[in-house]
Amino acid sequence: MTAISSLYPQPLWQWFAQICAIPHPSKHEQALSRHIQAWARDKGLTVLEDKVGNLIIKKPATAGMENRKTVVIQAHLDMVPQKNADKKHDFTKDPIEAYVDGDWVTANGTTLGADNGIGMASALAILGSDEIKHGPLEVLLTVDEEAGMTGAFALEAGMLEAEILINTDSEQEGEIYMGCAGGVDAEFTVPMQWQPLPAGHQAYRLTISGLKGGHSGVNIHLGRGNANKLLARFLVEQASELDFKVSEIAGGSLRNAIPREAEVVITLAADKRALLEEKAAAYQALLQQELSATEPALKLAVTETILPSQVMSTESQQSLLHLINVCPNGVMRMSDDIAGVVETSLNLGVITTQGDSVQVLCLIRSLIDSGREQLESMLASLAALAKVNVKFSGAYPGWKPDPSSPVMAIVKDTYQDIYNKEPVIMVIHAGLECGLFKKPYPEMDMVSIGPTIRYPHGPDEMVNIETVGQYWQLLLAVLERIPEKA
Template sequence: MTALNQLYPQPLWQWFEQICAIPHPSKYEQALSSHIQQWAKSKGLAVVEDKVGNLIIRKPATPGMENRKVVALQAHIDMVPQKNADKVHDFEKDPIEAYVDGEWVKANGTTLGSDNGIGMASALAILGSDDIKHGPLEVLLTIDEEAGMTGAFGLEAGYLDAEILINTDSEQEGEIYMGCAGGVDAQISIPLSWQAPELSNKAFKLTLSGLKGGHSGVNIHLGRGNANKLLARFLFAQSDLLALELVDFNGGSLRNAIPREASVSFMLPAENVPALETAISEFQALVRQELAIADPGMLLTLTAIDTPAKVIGEDAQNSLIDLLHACPNGVMRMSDEVEGVTETSLNVGVINTEQESIEILCLIRSLIDSGREEIQGMLNALTNLAGASIEFSGAYPGWKPDSTSPVMAIVRETYNDIYKKDPTIMVIHAGLECGLFKEPYPHMDMVSIGPTIRYPHSPDEMVNIETVGQYWQLLLAVLERIPAKV
């Protein structure tokens, strides 16, 4: 089997192998951060950790390039922790099991962390190199990008000297990103009441699995199944007919990942069990037919469980099912300005049953503020009708496209010179940190590039080996072409 550190470019893949070996899910980046800081100091590089935990590492220009504009290479340290249901893995303790599979690097049953580990590895490889030409260089590694952009929110003015920032968090070779969507989290709370179960009823757990999931921004337009929404659809059709009494509803794990799995526990009269089994079989066949192209693997599994001590009250159960089934999900509108790009979307990402409420966590994304505000209004109205409550938090701005960006022009021209074709200039339906950097650094010129990464935020995540090499060649050539300070 080919070792990662033998791939081209070796310095980048050697760093990526180290990154995979040190657990770094969102909120738990400190071990990797400490490793990077110790390494930087051993290389004689200046390194600063700011108030929130971001790292800023500086490297002087190579001889003869001291007069160039200062460039910041930027990546986030954390990764999304997602695994298959049958995979035993502790993201806070276990390394990522990355391996080469033909043209791709994948992980064994978990997310790979190429988002944004490849970008981080490229920046660290450049810091460690003695033969790459560049002007004064800063590397900005932010924390907690995937779970709230805490690092980008906390970055203050005065830490960076850079006039240009190259974000490395894009996921398609041949595309240059000059703008991104903003977003906001929505947390819906449905108050619960409980009652004693009918002890003669039978208790079961219904699990929905087998979906592809993926990034709730860049994959949202692909029409994949949302486990939470599909299970709610089943309950809306069958709960009254089968006299179901719900015990809990849990699904998804991250607000920015399309949920692949969900489960519901319930009780029902014994005489209705055959009808339940028939309904499950028919619904599974129906959904597989509907999603035959986009997401054909949906699986429903029914398991008998012990009789619970209590079930959800009828009014709360009806509110939950009605709200979930009525809640919008997926693409709300495509962009008129940028062909093929989603303008506004909503992901019903996580459902958790707690003692006093059921909590539903959604992520709204939009290229325009009014699009985001419209979805917020829709959810407000829906929760009012359902007797639920909603809170919005963590709003972050989009990155407004600048078609006159000098660094974008440099990247475009460099790409054309290397590959003899024009790259695609794009706006991405995802939350790059660039929009937040504009607040403390309003005059910074920014662009985003990266290799081809498929299915980020899911255990199917993979990065294309050839495009990592292409991204690396482009990045080095761009650094060599950075103009002199005015």
């Protein structure tokens, strides 16, 4: 952490080191929130906490800038908790082991939390400075963004005075975001009928691992393997010849992360072990050929395990495996309006076996409501054909682009003045909270910026050091250029 704390800009990186030291996965942000509140009150700043745990910290303008429009810098308190299978780490207790790796900061076997820890650190560094020039300032830190946007949903009108919001949750330096995708969760519940273990069977655990995973919006177009889908494909293709029985299946851990690992426990006749290993080896070779460019570390392992007490009935097993195999996944449509941007996608994120049912959790994203609704209709039809239940929940709106946004123009012109090149104005295929903020604050002018973060929502997450400095310089220059109140 000492090496990280000495990076430029030092106040930002010192705060990021503190953030890494305090566990803050989604739904467990209280310790970090208390630390920030105590610090802010000690600085004499006004601190508000709403009913769900969102923090609003207010700081007066610096001398001579009292008549500028009020700005709120916004970030989220939580981080995505993902780790490699061989990494021992409790996200609710253990600090993030961040370190410098060349031009990047990354973490040892876990997500780093640069998403959105860098943005949070920048806001707190500005609050703590006596030298940075700015008008009346608010900092909004929301809870539970990564697991359902609970904080953004609950934000009430009247708590913020700002006319301008700068969201810090973007992940590419040189791009200014003026819109984002909306989304909805889709959860299939597949009822299970169980039967006794057939005589003469042995049990095996099949595990797909070594995939890159990543953010289910930002990385969905990269062609990475989805462990849940790859495992289901093998099981469906080999069901007849191997004549196996499934006792449990699991894959992924977050609906907004591309699954890196999935596993299934199956039983089959003892004399078919060699055939199972042969089929698994052939399938691994096939996937390594198909996904050689995107998933070079992919593995399919077969290990013997203890015999289960029961297995799925033939009908339940077929219904489940065919559902997973046929469920849409990945990019559904590219945008006609914005070149190179995904319009609509779906991530089959999590599979869990729970007693008398198996849950399959997906996340639909779309820049347009009709795209999201079309996928909802498709999944409802799939559920009807499979004779299972599907529930849609947690729908959140997209952030409709406003090409005439005054703050976007300020950020664009400022960037061009500093770096002598035009930034790219973008819409991101991810769920920024800005769309939800528009409900209690419909007139608020919004923009989103950030440094370059690679592989968010996965253990390979890293943030580029140079771009953190560039993001910082841009943010401070924009605060100086905020116009006076009308």
